[in-house]
Amino acid sequence: MSAPASASPSAAPTARDRRRWAQYLVNERAEARVYRELAGRRDGEEADILQALADAEGRHEAHWLQLLGGEPSSLPRASFGTSLLGWMAKHFGSIFVLALAQNAEDRSPYEDDPHATPAMAADEKVHREVVRGLAARGRRRLSGTFRAAVFGANDGLVSNLALVMGIGATGVAPKFVLFSGIAGLLAGALSMGAGEYVSVRSQRELLASTEPSDYADAALAHLDLDANELALVYRTRGMPEAEAQARARRAIEASKLPGGLGPATGPIATGADHHEVVGSAWGAALSSFCFFASGAIIPVLPWIFGMSGLAAILLALLLVGIVLMSTGAMVGLLSGAPPLRRALRQLGIGFGAAAVTYVLGLLFDVTLG
Known part of the structure; x- marks a missing residue:
């Protein structure tokens, strides 16, 4: 929802302007707290990203403080949506909070407010994509x-x-x-x-019917090193021809050694356990x-x-x-x-x-x- 704007950013601020700036100020502070709360529950890259979002909200907060001439004697309450985000950040998983924050960033009024800088409006657009990306990670993690x-x-x-x-x-x-x-x-x-x-x-x-097997492993030692079809096995698994030929040669050479085949030289590399992915019937x-x-x-x-x-x-x-x-x-x-x-x-x-x-x-x- 776009907030009403003054006719000119250089004109003397009206009481209505100051009320709007104060509302922006408390909302920025509340949003920064949300991101810091979420960052405290994460680690690594996601925690760094959330902290960076909180820092950006802090820069916006400083802008409104400057226009207001310092900390006002009284401040309004944060908007309902921002307050709800703060409450959810403390009591629910981050996926729900980030999904709501994604929508909140999409409703930023800065693009239509002449007292917000173009950089701030651009920040909010980028924040929406950052939050969307974090929310997408959470959705993918949902079982x-x-x-x-x-x-x-x-x-x-x-x-x-x-x-x-x-x-x-x-x-x-x-x-x-x-x-x-x-x-x-x-x-x-x-x-x-x-x-x-x-x-x-x-x-x-x-x-089970399509997974590789060790059916032919015992026959590898008897294959001709220069003329064999083992490379075809690798190619059916998606390996390029040259790489498949090199892998086949290594596998046959290893099979002729006393130790036999190892996990890196066998005809089929060990992959993921698809049965675990599918789960129990x-x-x-x-x-x-x-x-x-x-x-x-x-x-x-x-x-x-x-x-x-x-x-x-x-x-x-x-x-x-x-x-x-x-x-x-x-x-x-x-x-x-x-x-x-x-x-x-x-x-x-x-x-x-x-x-x-x-x-x-x-x-x-x-x-x-």
Whole structure:
């Protein structure tokens, strides 16, 4: 959001100018504290980068102090967004703080304020890219399990909310709604778990079938040093022809020595353990089951605790709405998008699905037929 600017930076500052400068001053100080707080939780290169950002905010702070003629007797509070960043920097992981900071740097008013120097406006643009890069590092470090938790729980929320809304609208007894919700939870969670097991198991089997083996190692000592196909093995692994030929010669020469082949001369260099990267099929299945079930149980809670009718439906909508907005905001933060917009989009999708099945349930109202 751009702040109003004076007609000329050389004109005598108005009271409005001074209030704006004071607001900039406290915001710069608060942002510098955020970066220092995050730098204290990091080490190495990332800590240095965050500290450099804090130092840059300090230079901007000095500019506004100079225009104000020194420390004002009273200062406003930092803006809500900056205060929120400071609070999150103390209580949450840096990935969420950096994602919010990325958006905050994008809304810098300095480009439109004649009292901010061109260097300061340029700084803010560069800061946004620096923060984007740091946030991207954090996103890459997030485990697949974390992402699966968010999306799996969301799947359970939306599908089971739509189910209990549709069943509840037909006018059946509360016990039937409860049974339908529990059945939907188990069916969906089992389906997710089974699907994940098959997917991971198939991927592990595929990797196992394509990984190099030591099948031909024992035959290397009998190959002709000048005429052999061992270089072709290396070339199938992406090695240039000349390098493959040299590697093949070294491998054959080593195989004829008493010590035999070593890890650097064998036909296939040891690579990463792809099975570890893929993970366990049972672990993936269990986590998918739990993630889906954790979301799917929420729409059923009112009926579990004996509620029925409109009160149960409204409470289910409230509970699911809170969680949908939370997961939507989290996804927005992780993707660098505005969290409120993503939260409302998630809410709209979930409630839209529930509305469709609720109307369908009304059409099949058992009390009418």
